[in-house]
Amino acid sequence: MVLKIFFPTCCNTADSGLLIGRWIPGQDSAVVLAVIHYPFIPGQVKKYLSETQNQSQVDLAVLGSWSLPKDGQEGMDSFLKDLSTIFPNSRWLQLSREIGKRGFACQVVHNRITPPDPAQGGTDKKDQIIFIHYDQRKVMLSQLHPIHEESPGEESSELRAVFHTVAQSGPLFLLDRYDEGPLKLTHWQSEGREASIVVELSKQASVPLCIVLTWLVSLWQCGIRILNIWPVQFISSKMSTCVQTAYRTNHFQTVFSTKKATSHMEFMRKANIFVSFLVDMSLGLLLVSWLYRENHISQLANTLVPVADHVAKELQELLEWLMGAPAGLKMNRALDQVLGRFFLYHIHLWISYIRLMSPFIEMILWYVGLSACLGLTFALSVLSDIVALLTFHIYCFYVYGARLYCLKVYGLSSLWRLFCGKKWNVLRQRVDSCSYDLDQLFIGTLLFTILLFLLPTTALYYLVFTLLRLVVVMFQGVIHLAIDLINSFPLFAMGLRLCRSYRLAEGVKFRVLCEEPGTPLHLMMEINPLKCSSVLQRYRTPTYSCYPRDSWVDLCKKLFMGELIYPWKHKTTKTD
Amino acid sequence: MGANSGPGASPCASPVGPWRKVLYARQPFPDNHVDRRFLEELRRNIRVRQYRYWAVVRETGLVAQQVSCVAVFITLWSCMDQGRLGPSVLLWAATGCALPGYGLYEMLGGKDRERPRLADLQSAAVFLAFTFGFSPVLKTLTESVSTDTVYAMSAVMLLAHLLSFPYTQPSPPGSLSLNAALFASVCLASRLPGALHTFAMLSWALLVFALWPCLLHRLRERAEWSFPWAAGLVCAGGVGGLGAVWPGGALLLSLALLVLTLACPLLLVCLQRHKDNIHGPWDEAEIREDLSRFLS
Numbered sequence: 001m002v003l004k005i006f007f008p009t010c011c012n013t014a015d016s017g018l019l020i021g022r023w024i025p026g027q028d029s030a031v032v033l034a035v036i037h038y039p040f041i042p043g044q045v046k047k048y049l050s051e052t053q054n055q056s057q058v059d060l061a062v063l064g065s066w067s068l069p070k071d072g073q074e075g076m077d078s079f080l081k082d083l084s085t086i087f088p089n090s091r092w093l094q095l096s097r098e099i100g101k102r103g104f105a106c107q108v109v110h111n112r113i114t115p116p117d118p119a120q121g122g123t124d125k126k127d128q129i130i131f132i133h134y135d136q137r138k139v140m141l142s143q144l145h146p147i148h149e150e151s152p153g154e155e156s157s158e159l160r161a162v163f164h165t166v167a168q169s170g171p172l173f174l175l176d177r178y179d180e181g182p183l184k185l186t187h188w189q190s191e192g193r194e195a196s197i198v199v200e201l202s203k204q205a206s207v208p209l210c211i212v213l214t215w216l217v218s219l220w221q222c223g224i225r226i227l228n229i230w231p232v233q234f235i236s237s238k239m240s241t242c243v244q245t246a247y248r249t250n251h252f253q254t255v256f257s258t259k260k261a262t263s264h265m266e267f268m269r270k271a272n273i274f275v276s277f278l279v280d281m282s283l284g285l286l287l288v289s290w291l292y293r294e295n296h297i298s299q300l301a302n303t304l305v306p307v308a309d310h311v312a313k314e315l316q317e318l319l320e321w322l323m324g325a326p327a328g329l330k331m332n333r334a335l336d337q338v339l340g341r342f343f344l345y346h347i348h349l350w351i352s353y354i355r356l357m358s359p360f361i362e363m364i365l366w367y368v369g370l371s372a373c374l375g376l377t378f379a380l381s382v383l384s385d386i387v388a389l390l391t392f393h394i395y396c397f398y399v400y401g402a403r404l405y406c407l408k409v410y411g412l413s414s415l416w417r418l419f420c421g422k423k424w425n426v427l428r429q430r431v432d433s434c435s436y437d438l439d440q441l442f443i444g445t446l447l448f449t450i451l452l453f454l455l456p457t458t459a460l461y462y463l464v465f466t467l468l469r470l471v472v473v474m475f476q477g478v479i480h481l482a483i484d485l486i487n488s489f490p491l492f493a494m495g496l497r498l499c500r501s502y503r504l505a506e507g508v509k510f511r512v513l514c515e516e517p518g519t520p521l522h523l524m525m526e527i528n529p530l531k532c533s534s535v536l537q538r539y540r541t542p543t544y545s546c547y548p549r550d551s552w553v554d555l556c557k558k559l560f561m562g563e564l565i566y567p568w569k570h571k572t573t574k575t576d
Numbered sequence: 577m578g579a580n581s582g583p584g585a586s587p588c589a590s591p592v593g594p595w596r597k598v599l600y601a602r603q604p605f606p607d608n609h610v611d612r613r614f615l616e617e618l619r620r621n622i623r624v625r626q627y628r629y630w631a632v633v634r635e636t637g638l639v640a641q642q643v644s645c646v647a648v649f650i651t652l653w654s655c656m657d658q659g660r661l662g663p664s665v666l667l668w669a670a671t672g673c674a675l676p677g678y679g680l681y682e683m684l685g686g687k688d689r690e691r692p693r694l695a696d697l698q699s700a701a702v703f704l705a706f707t708f709g710f711s712p713v714l715k716t717l718t719e720s721v722s723t724d725t726v727y728a729m730s731a732v733m734l735l736a737h738l739l740s741f742p743y744t745q746p747s748p749p750g751s752l753s754l755n756a757a758l759f760a761s762v763c764l765a766s767r768l769p770g771a772l773h774t775f776a777m778l779s780w781a782l783l784v785f786a787l788w789p790c791l792l793h794r795l796r797e798r799a800e801w802s803f804p805w806a807a808g809l810v811c812a813g814g815v816g817g818l819g820a821v822w823p824g825g826a827l828l829l830s831l832a833l834l835v836l837t838l839a840c841p842l843l844l845v846c847l848q849r850h851k852d853n854i855h856g857p858w859d860e861a862e863i864r865e866d867l868s869r870f871l872s
Contacts, residue, residue, distance in 0.1 A: 330720035334713075419759075421751030436751060438786055439699045443706055445758040450710070453717040 002128045003108065004029035005093065006162055006525075008136040011035050012097075014186040015070070018045065018083070019063040019093060020172070022165050027158045030063050030093070031165050033136075033172055034187040042086045044182050055171040064093025103519035104131060129520040133513065135527075136188040138502040139166045140173075142527055143264045145506055145538065159508060213256040221249060239388075240381040244483065247544060248375075251277065268539055271492040276541070280375035280486055287379055288372045297369055301362035305354060308390060312351045315393075319343050322464065331457045339461055343397055350393045377483045384479045391472045398469040399564065405462035406562030408451055415448035466559060477568055490539035494532070501529035619855045627848060632841035637807035638743055640833050641792070644814030646734055647829050649784050651817035653764050656773055658821075663776040670779045674787070681791055684798040703782060711774040718766040726763050733760035737785070746789040757785040 006021075006029065017037040023030050036045060049060050065083055092109040106129045144163045173189045175181060224246070226232075236242035251273045261267035291297055323340035325331060368386075372379035388395075417423060418441070423434035436444070496503050507528040514522040530538075549568065550558065558565050595605050597613075655661040678696075718726050737757040742750040761781035765774045796803045811833055819826030 325720075332716060333719060334716050419752065419755045435748060438749065438754075439702055441749070441751060441754050442703060442758065442782065442786070445755045446706065446710060446714070446762065448755075449759055449762045450713060450717065453721075 001028055002130060004130050004132060004158075005095075005106070006031040006132050006134055008032060008034075008188065009133050010136055010188045010190070011066070011186055012133075014066065014068065016067040017065070017186075018087075019066050019095065020049070020060060020185075021063045022058060022060055023063070023089075023091075024158060024161045024165075027161070029158060029162075031162050032063060033060070033166065033169050034185045034190075035066050037184040037186065040183060046087075048183055052169075052172050056168050058165055058168045058172075060169075060172070061089060062087040063089070064091075064095065067094075067096040068099070069096075070099070102514045103516055103522060106131075106520055131520055131522045132510070132525050133522065134162075134166075134525045135502075136166060138527055139163060140170075140188070141167075141500075142502050142505040145504065145530055145534070163505075207258065210256050210258045213252070214258060217249065217252045217256060221253075224249070240384045240480065240483075241378070243544060244377055244381040247487070248277075248377075268490075268493055269541065272490045272539060272541055275492040275495070276486065276489065277375070279491060280377055281373075283376035283486075284372045284374060284379055287376060288369065291369050291372070297366050298362055301365045304361055304365070305358045308354045309351065311390075312347050312354070312393075315347050316344060318464065319347070322460065326460065329456060329460060331460065332454055335454055335457045339457070343400075346393055346396065377486050380479055380483045380486075384476050384483075387472070387476060387479070394465070394468050394472055398465045401458075401462040401465040402562050402564050405458050408455060408458050409562050412448070412451050412455065415444055415451065418444040419448055462562065473568070480568065484543055488541045488543045490536065490541060493535050493539035497529060497532060497535045502527045504530040504535060506530045506534065615856075617856050621851055621853050622855055624848065624851050624853065627841075627845050629841055629845050632844060633837055634804060636837050636841055637804055638746075638792075640837050641807040641810040642738060642741055642743075642789075643832065643836070644811045644829070645784050645788065646738065647814035647818050647825075648810070649761070649781065651814070651821055652780055653768075653777060654821045656768055656777065663770065663772040666776040666780060667772075670776070670783055674783060677783075677787065677791055681794055684794050686798075704779075707778045707782075708775055711771045711778070714762055714778075715766055715768070715771050715774045718763060723767070726767060730760040730763045733757070733763070747793040749786055749789060754786055757781065761785075 004027075011032065011034070014035045015037050017035045018040070019032050020034045020036055021030055021032040045062070049062070053060050090110070094107040094109065095104050096106075097104045108127050108129070139162070142163065144160055146160075172185075173187050174193070175183065175185050176190050176193050177184065178192065255270050255273050255277070261270055291300075319340050322331075323336050368382055369379075371382060414424070417431060418436065421433060421436070422431050424430075425432045493504070505527045509526045509528050511524040511526060512522070513524050547568070548555075549566065555565065595603060595609060595611050599607075652661075652666065656663065656666065733756040737753045737760065740750060740756065741753040758778075758781060761777060765777035765781075768774060768777060792803070792806060795806055815826050815830050815833070818829050
């Protein structure tokens with residue numbers, strides 16, 4: 001059978017001593033975590049091991065002995081073999097290496113606690129040993145991502161068990177060579193513990209800061225509770241600024257909570273939110289500095305009113321064109337005039353409203369521009385709301401046209417059934433024949449004729465206003481896509497993948513180090529980082545992203561029947 | 577084994593007995609064996625009626641008079657279109673025809689009334705109000721449609737009316753036929769110069785296409801002798817009216833009526849000889865008794 005020993009590269013040149021590690025249960029493999037050097041007292045070794053085991057929840061054991069004979073240290077072999085009696089285990093590894101040679105030699109001593117399993121051939125066969133070298137620091141910091149979703153805590157694969165063991169053995173790596181203790185260890189941190197003053201200071205300072213910020217956020221949320229009254233809630237659910245604010249408040253709650261992140265996903269989420277918030281703020285501040293320099297705000301305000309006027313004039317011309325004979329279509333003149341005058345009156349109201357507001361536009365814009373300090377996403381959602389407000393008349397026209405057209409289509413289909421002598425059976429959801437009364441037939445036919453001949457007129461108005469509305473909706477959709485991108489892009493995870501790619505592992509690669517006959521096989525285990533697309537997929541912050549509600553076919557059907565379309569659906573976390 | 581199959585063979589006397597016409601018993605004959613009683617139950621032309629020529633001619637009067645009704649309507653429309661008749665004249669004429677017609681209907685109706693008089697009055701009020709109210713709208717409906725299209729649509733609709741008319745049971749008017757006729761009349765009426773013209777046209781359409789068949793049906797039921805006279809009157813009115821407007825059309829109409837009334841029944845009677853229907857026990861079963869006795 002093949003025995004796999006995971007050996008840290010930092011211990012390749014360690015002095016002789018005891019191997020500390022863990023036997024992976026169920027597999028024929030062992031993970032070597034550290035080497036304890038001579039001189040040592042076995043009792044203290046055992047005490048240290050049991051303390052570390054309590055702290056780290058990893059069942060550590062003495063795996064065997066390691067000998068790298070330096071000058072003046074010959075004759076250790078028999079000493080090393082006697083150690084197997086002090087630390088009883090089912091197997092005892094004896095690794096040795098000579099300076100100058102690349103390969104190790106290994107001998108496995110089986111302690112006959114249990115008799116040999118007759119199913120495995122009975123006698124002691126010569127074990128085949130593979131040494132797998134790993135970089136302890138990288139494996140400790142790395143997170144192995146499952147290909148499929150697995151429940152946490154299950155160590156179903158050997159590699160996952162190895163990674164888990166090394167990651168959990170943090171308390172083992174706290175002793176370095178500057179510690180004045182009875183034991184001398186070699187592991188990746190034995191040259192000196194890594195720490196930086198900045199990180200430590202910020203860790204200390206962040207706790208009271210988090211408490212203060214959490215309290216502020218909860219105050220803010222209490223304030224927002226007022227907005228749950230129905231009219232205000234309805235309006236605020238339509239304005240994307242309010243939606244974005246609520247979303248960011250949720251984020252702040254997550255980020256500033258004083259609870260430490262327990263799992264890797266939680267930590268990554270906190271970090272992603274924090275980094276994207278910082279980037280958002282900085283972009284917003286950039287925008288603010290550009291806006292308020294060289295009086296850009298007043299330039300913007302001065303162009304806004306003429307643009308709104310121009311849009312209104314264009315709409316007026318369009319309606320005049322419709323009231324004539326547009327594209328040679330046969331329109332009913334009377335209905336045409338009625339509809340055209342109705343819409344023209346609306347536009348007239350709109351123009352006067354804009355003229356009324358024009359002195360205040362600059363001041364409003366100035367204050368609204370300040371809100372970009374809260375982030376670029378905030379500024380974009382304010383822009384989207386402004387666009388919605390400015391094109392409100394287009395929305396109104398669209399609703400009028402759609403309702404009229406929808407009424408007409410339903411009336412026509414029902415009266416067509418009357419024309420053929422049939423009726424819609426609501427109970428059976430099918431079309432049945434029906435014998436109508438004389439007066440029903442008469443009035444039904446008259447109405448059918450009227451609706452049929454008025455159809456081209458209404459359909460044309462509906463078409464024109466639907467196209468305008470779709471243009472506005474597309475524009476808003478683009479803005480929302482940009483907001484969504486900034487909100488959900490996992491910047492921290494991407495940065496981690498680019499700079500410290502070993503921290504997000506998808507799997508491992510093996511490279512052959514030494515393959516000589518007579519010595520065991522040596523492999524080097526290297527971490528295979530996660531692909532960028534997988535990073536995006538896994539660590540994407542869930543947002544209230546808008547995506548199309550219906551497929552293209554459904555959308556066309558709805559347009560044809562005259563139902564009102566709201567093409568973007570907001571995915572809220574409550575209904576998911 | 578019974579190898580002789582065919583209708584002329586004598587029944588095979590085999591150890592199991594004569595051949596029985598069942599499939600559930602195993603018999604020594606092949607499956608397609610038949611004996612001399614093959615096709616014994618075949619009947620030919622059991623439901624073929626022997627028509628008498630003049631009876632058929634009498635019944636054809638209904639179809640002829642319906643065609644003439646359409647001709648009368650077109651005549652009235654073209655008179656108004658050419659300005660020969662004013663709308664008020666037509667309206668008075670309509671009233672003058674409707675009231676005696678209703679009186680006749682009541683006289684022939686007798687004791688059984690399906691609808692109370694009040695309901696009739698209500699219907700009449702609804703018709704008049706609705707038509708009068710909507711006639712300005714109806715007038716402007718086809719303003720932007722070209723004349724040829726309007727004429728084509730009306731012709732198609734009137735043809736549909738004639739084809740789908742329920743000749744066997746005209747009293748509740750068939751939906752499609754009445755609707756087609758009304759649609760055609762609205763199309764034609766919207767070409768007239770004024771709203772009152774439209775109103776007059778629609779009232780006449782109602783009279784001719786909706787109310788007249790009911791009266792005719794009542795006449796046939798109660799006073800069988802008057803039916804040919806009524807049909808003949810309508811046909812004469814149609815030909816005469818069309819003659820006043822378009823003589824060529826009158827000629828065509830009279831030719832069509834003659835063919836319809838005289839030649840088509842002759843054809844029907846002559847072709848009856850060539851009928852060859854076969855009936856037998858393989859026909860679909862038809863339930864002929866009245867099953868309502870199971871419901872009570």
